[in-house]
Amino acid sequence: ELLAPAIYVMAGLTAFTVGQRILHVRRELAAKELSLDA
DSSP states (O other): OOHHHHHHHHHHHHHHHHHHHHHHHHHHHHHHHHHHHO
């Protein structure tokens, strides 16, 4: 019975981690662009 909730939790954590990674990469790229402009 706990299989479905476990899958939802795993999917949520995966989406959260991917979102954090995307935000981090975008911040790094933005910082690099700013340093290149200067």
